[in-house]
Amino acid sequence: MYINIKDISHKYSNEDEDLLVLKDLSFSVEKDKFVSIVGPSGCGKSTLTKLIAGLSMPYKGKILISGTPINSPRKSIGMAFQNPVLLEWRTTVDNICLPLEIVSPQMTRKQKIERATELLEMVGLKDFSQSRPSQLSGGMKQRVSLCRSLVHRPEILILDEPFGALDAFTREGLWRTLKDLKTSENFTCILITHDLREAIYLSDEVVILTDRPGTVKKSVKTNFQINSNSVDELYSKEATEMLAFLRKQIELSHTKL
């Protein structure tokens, strides 16, 4: 197994009480697979991404990547969030170059720009390389954010609800872009999402978490492939049944909302 998450628990402490957000959570991801993590809001999904990225340490248990436990951030990880957090004083292409400035300072500016332009071309924003983020639409910003998370060729891509704030059609466009990127760039992907259709469309496996404290309730292999680029297949009988099955697994406690 490539990413191995073993019995991790995590809690946030404030003055008078500890809040346990993850409890004895384990699952693993094979190399170059795409795994989605779904679960009710507040079940510790974002915490999980921070732990995998090495931004904080689990309170109990450990996370192994290729057999080595992670205890600090690694250069081989890319991240993108719901908020695209682009730097407004940089052009699109310079925004994408940002990780390279940290990870590969030996690259010349020309090489960095070449790599960034290559990705921009893939997501269809080549003509916007000199635009400022304030001149881009929400979907375009998210495309740029995806490019930035992949520019340093990370082995693992962590996406924390990247399409959560987009309208339905823009979102479908982004799904296809992400699929294309996955084919050409080769990375292992962990996607946090609230959208079950998104999970089915994109991933090889869907991990469902319980309510807080989050732990794995069920892990479901999407045993059919949506191979064409068409989102229509999401409305096939097979896909609909799967959606219904996944939906049943998610427990919402209405009292807490």
Place this chain on the structure above:
Amino acid sequence: MIKRELLQQIFVPAFSIFTFCIFWELLVWANGWPDYKMASPSDIGPAFWKFKTLFIYYGWETLWRTVVGLVFAVIVGIGLGIIMGFSKILRDALFPILVGFNAIPKATVVPVIALMFVGMHDMNTILIVIFIAFFPITVSISVGLSTLEPEYEDILLSLGASKLQIFYKIALPKTLPEFFGALKVSTTLAFIGTNLMEIIEPHGKGLGHLFDSGKINADYPLMFAVLIALAVMGIFLFYLVLILERIFAGWAERS
């Protein structure tokens, strides 16, 4: 089109100043106010001409002290802002002291400083400018840094970037628009600082001294001329800051 915009940018303010002067002149003329009550624009021109060398000499003295003081205020302000932006403990520790210090009317600090550093006029003046002008900068920088969205840090931290890299790649440029907003306020405050020192503790230098001698000689047009000179210098520095803002934080402007 661009040419038309440029013309408009020059013409509109020039016209408004001209109208203001006409209105002022008419007001004085209609009320029949004598010179010692209210000088009119037509008196001020001759006053400038009469003391033109003094205006250049003293104006320069006031200007360089203000600018030097402002530069130090920026350094002190940014330094304190960085400390308070990054450490919550130091923010809690320093804020009451700074707010208290800022609340003291600077006119009352002037004699204290003048006594502490007797005879060191340049330093006295520059000190007062720093005291009066650093606070807005400190507040803007500390707020800018402490309200940085955590995702910005996560993007770089997940790649193993250092705190310093996050500071100069993200935090610093991101606070620039706030910084320039504060610098505009500080620029106008700085002139107040210089003139407080020059007028309350006269040491025979700067436009404040010229104002004082106008007062002693009951030369009202001269006093008004000094006020105008101060205003012109204030506008000059303000637009200088505006140009710097365009260069370094122009990205924040939306058309």
